[in-house]
Amino acid sequence: MKISYNWLKNYIDVTVNPEKISQILTDSGLEVEGFEKQQTIKGGLEGLVIGEVITKTQHPNADKLSLTAVDVGEENYLSIVCGAPNVAAGQKVVVATIGTTLYSGEDSFKIKKSKIRGELSEGMICAEDEIGLGKSHDGIMVLDVNAKIGTPAKEYFKIEDDYIYEIGLTPNRADATGHIGVARDIVAVLNTNDASTSKLLKPSVDNFKIDNANNVIEVEVQNEDLCPRYTGVTLSGIEVKDSPDWLKNRLLSIGLTPINNIVDVTNFVLHETGQPLHAFDADKIEGKKVRVGTLPDKTKFTTLDDKDRELSVDDLMICNDKEGMCIAGVFGGAKSGVSKSTTSIFLESAYFNPVAIRKTAKRQGLNTDASFRYERGCDPNITVYALKRAISLMKEVAGGQVSSDIIDVYPTPIKNFEVEFSFANCEKIIGEFISPVVIKNILSSLEIEILNEDENGLKLSVPPFKVDVQREIDVIEEVLRVYGYNTIKLPSTMNSAVVYRAKIDKEEITNSISDMLIANGFHEIMSNSLTKSSYYKEQDTLVEVSNPLSSELDVLRQSMLYNGLEVVQYNQNRKTPNLKLFEFGKTYYKKEEKFKETNFLSLIVSGNHHDENWINNGGQANFYHLKGFVDSLITKFGLNNLKFVSKDSELNNLAYGLCYEVNNKELLNFGKIDVSVQKQFDINQEVFYAQINYDVLIELLSYTKNLQYKEVSKYPSVRRDLALLLDSAINYSQIEAIALKQEKKLLKNINLFDVYEGKNLELGKKSYAVSFVFQDENKTLTDNQIDATMNKLVSSFEKELGAKLR
Structure with a gap:
């Protein structure tokens, strides 16, 4: 999730530098995975100024070129050759002066003093696509007549540098899916650790008012479990057009493409508050009625991307009197969206069941900004605020009048979580005493209400937007992350108890094997358990996935081999042929409707045995290199009584190999991958593969005697x-x-x-x-x-x- 520094500053009443904001976010649980300076427009419009075309004459040597004299506020006018058909005297224009660098994607070019068809040109009058302010190349940009000559274009278009944070938002942080939620955490940390008295500045919606009741849309919620709250209002007399620059810049800063003023406002409010909104063309709502419910199973529905989708009976839909208009909380329909001809809209702000939205989004293979927030759990109490905020902005950028009352269907209000909080438990868990005053300030900054308090603790009312704060331990975690993990002092001593484990420690064995393999030049891989059914000849024993992430990844793997070969192929195609790989993972098997999981350790060796150097050419890895690693593992754990069995090409896709068995149980098999299998993956080098049944290994180690020290013999061998x-x-x-x-x-x-x-x-x-x-x-x-x-x-x-x- 992307967060803009300039955008954040609107909600915090103190000045904090971008680097410190990054540190605060990470320390408080909103890990900043990336942080970079960003220009809204590449180059920041440096070198571009506002000018006025004083004269325009025909170029003597070219029919499609004009000679212009342009005033940019300097002592002399600039002579500029211009090829735009719409250039005219008296226009206010954007001029790229000599030395300015213009950008087109990854390409750039510098404006130089030159001669064009024999005539001097001292700059360039720009079209909007040439400076990154739009896509039109029909002609030069013609500005408002009141634009001041000589004003830097950066200042005129209000272009500012920004800092963008890429936050790895965890699923439990539904409260931080918008800029206001992120700002709430920053304010809480500043007030706790920097003796600040800053406040969270939420935009006011006090100017919202109902203008008339000329365009009322009726709302019927047919499934209250899937839609506990539905809010809507009508705005009429709007003009759909491009958004103003400030709104475009906000969206562009976080990687969103502006569409039109109505849609842009819904996206702006979503990323501001975390509350998704949806605007319907009110004139396309058949019967002037919105129904919130489900449709019959396998109903066809065309979404905004012009794809026909098959609905499930469990998919919540927003419908009119005749048909579906939108997959609720996920994606809009092709027929009811806002277009340039739209003059009135019905704006939706709702709270949908998070589980239902998650299942629908997965079922339909859709992942949108709205579903991202709904499936984590939005704030049911913010729907009206977000609606008023959006309508206020729409009236500002598109005109219009509020032409209905706010419809708010909320039959069973969602209550706050009540939590008993103990100061003693907080100190015990955190390991340090935190003053009750500090604790109360932290909770208040996070908008957690204190209902009652005594010397032992607090009775709290936690708002539902804090979906993961429902127990005392959750509140303690909130206190700690704002107070600061790094603020807790490290103790001078550490107490521990030695615990005897009668059973073998599987994790310890795994770590020991990993350490050994890594020390021998192996790299660990972690591949997807989902794979292609086409890899397997026997289809009846495959475990199919009902909702695959893609049409190809439709079954759970029965072997670790194919995932490993995909990794070999990926690295070979990127000029990294010398590979030693290992992976711990599970395979899955079905027999007569019963399912079996088995843990395996797989090893892959391919390419050179080691990197070449001046004294050694690397040497091709072979079967015996892999056997050496396998035997080292066996020796490491003191296993004996192994039975060796030869392997042929019909088993595990090996051209040749060996199998180790213990007590008639197959422990591992390994060998050279058959050429026919390699061809499936376009692998052009030998691959040697081992697969160890990790469950059998752990079982053997559980009754194998512990390794003991044996004195080195003093007699020669x-x-x-x-x-x-x-x-x-x-x-x-x-x-x-x-x-x-x-x-x-x-x-x-x-x-x-x-x-x-x-x-x-x-x-x-x-x-x-x-x-x-x-x-x-x-x-x-x-x-x-x-x-x-x-x-x-x-x-x-x-x-x-x-x-x-x-």
Whole structure:
């Protein structure tokens, strides 16, 4: 949400610099995610002045050009060649003098003294689109005859520099969806921490009056649950036209495009008060009646963007006597909007059920400024004020007369929240004593009424615009955020209790794994659980989403793989091919109307194993790099009794891979992604993927013995190597299993350090070079012991694997 510094100043009676405002907002819970200086018009109209065309003659060398003499308040007139068809002597115009820079989007050009078709030109008479004041290029801007010659255009058009805050508004802060709400917090903080006595300045609506009753629109609310309050009034005799500059500038400053004076006022009041408004063309309201209710399921309705939408029976609609005019609180209809021919309007200011609006906006795929506020919970008590404020401004910019009484349908008024507040509880929660006087000032600044007080606490009446302040703890939070989190002094000591946990701490394990992977160059990713159903062959087991965010994201993922490949594709397309990624997440599965969630940890390695440098070219990542990371994880947690199973391309889209099982439960599988799968994502490099069943891992760790310290042996280890000639079908895991079976006590480590296939070997044979490390913790090993063990191993390899020594 964008907030304008210049706009804010209208509601605060003290001067505070923009940087301090930014700090106050963040410290009080309205985090400023971005803060920048902004010009309403790029360049700020610097170098542009008001001039008068003194003479106009035909250019001697060009039929479509004119020679003009222009008075800009200097000693001599400027000679300017002008191509506009509407230029004439006596006009007051905007002149770009020599040295002025004009902007067109991202492009710019500088006005220079030049000759055009042989005639001197000392500036430029400007059209509105050339200086950012509009889109018309039909001719030069012709100003009011009373415009003063030599006045800087910046001053004439009231262009001012501004500072724009991008606030990350949390869903609970419905009270701060407009400039007045934000200003309320600033005033409260200033009064609390800066000994200020500032006040919140709300625009007065005392000048509002009913002019006549010539255009009365009847209102009927058919569903009070969805619309607890509906307020409206008619304004007749208006002229729809462009808004004045001050109004345009306010909207432009926060990124809104001015439309016309009526619509612009509704947008202005929305961003001022946080209360959405909607203006209907009163002459298009059939039967002079507004009905607030629902329409039959699957009714077709065309919205302002000319899209035909299918309504739900639960979508609240604003209707006339014949048809729907607006999706309540979300988006207007194509037929009842304000146009240039509109002469009278019916202005709506209502309070709609937040839950209903949120569901409708999601169902229809619409996210508007109005729905953004309604679904958070607007102030039901501000509808009349906002209506009067808007009508007053409309009469100012569009003329007209109020031609009906204010209609206010409010059968069951929404009451304030009553809260009992204890000074002792406040001190206990915050950890510091805050004077009751300070507390009362904070609450009063936030418009929380004190009904009663005694030495122990307060009885409070909290207005409904504070939708998240309904309990004592909520009030304490309000006090603390205004008083200032940073104001609370840090204690000199900290007390804590050591708590023994019999069960394994899943979060601790997760953090430990994350730390290990990050230390090895991995980056964590967090992808969307929603994905495309087209990724999966088996559709019956997919968990479908009834209201997807898009037509493509229509199911919950069954595998972490496809999200990971999307990330690889995204980075590859942006010249970042070297990737090590990991993600913790859930997969979802449906079987016979029953649903299952499973937690997984996925790893992806692709591109170079590490960055290239002057001494190393980086080296392509391969299956064994990924296996090394996987084995490190297994070793880290002391897991054993793992069973290895080969994987083929039919499982998990792998061209080849391995699976680790424990007690007939699949712990993890990993391997190289098949080329056919990579082609779906236009990935042109090898991708290696591992998927760890995190639920099984946590279950295994829950009954695995804790790792214990083991003293480093003071006796030396001994290494022996074997070169074994084997059939190609035999894998290293078979050698490892036989060796550990034959010698469990002395054999500490086995490692495959070379594999050879090819020349000088029989067809279908390969050579494995394997090292064996032996050690006895109690004494030094002798050559006889080691030789005996090696002979036993060789005998086992020959007997069980048909191995031969090379």
